[in-house]
Amino acid sequence: MKKFLMVVGILFLLGVVGAFALTNIDFNRMNASNYYLQITEDGEEHETKLDDGTVMTSYSYKLNATNADGETIPLEFTAQKNLRKDAYLKMYVKNGDEVSSYDEVKFEEIPKKAQKK
Structure with a gap:
């Protein structure tokens, strides 16, 4: 027992x-690498119609992002809303260039080498 x-x-x-x-x-x-970028333009709007007739809108972005060492890579990602211009984002990147998540951060939270770029 x-x-x-x-x-x-x-x-x-x-x-x-x-x-x-x-x-x-x-x-x-x-296990994601961190990259930082600034939203400089509106996203490209995409509408998808679901089986029940609902229309979903997403926005795609193609921007350059910089890591803490100052290395820059191009990133493509989507968001469910049009992101605020001049916002700084911390991107979580896996497998080289796949964005898995992101957070808005303040400029002061970005590493110095990434701030310069």
């Missing part, structure tokens, strides 16, 4: 830890 209760307790603990991880960890940002 003790072994059964111990196994149930361990499984419960694993379930709690798993639920915490799924709700609080953003897996799109894990």
Whole structure:
């Protein structure tokens, strides 16, 4: 009986830890390189019609981004809204040039070498 209760307790603990991880960890940002860019233009608008007739609008961007070492790469990404001009973004990039997520940051939060570019 003790072994059964111990196994149930361990499984419960694993379930709690798993639920915490799924709700609080953003897996799109894990093992991603950070690049920084400034929105300088409006995004290109794309409309997609869903099966139920709803129209979804997204905006695509093609901009150069710089990492903390000052290296610059071209990035293509989409957003669900037209992003604010002159906003600074921290991009989370995987596999060389695939944007998995982004956050708006203040200019002061950008590394010095990236600020220069």
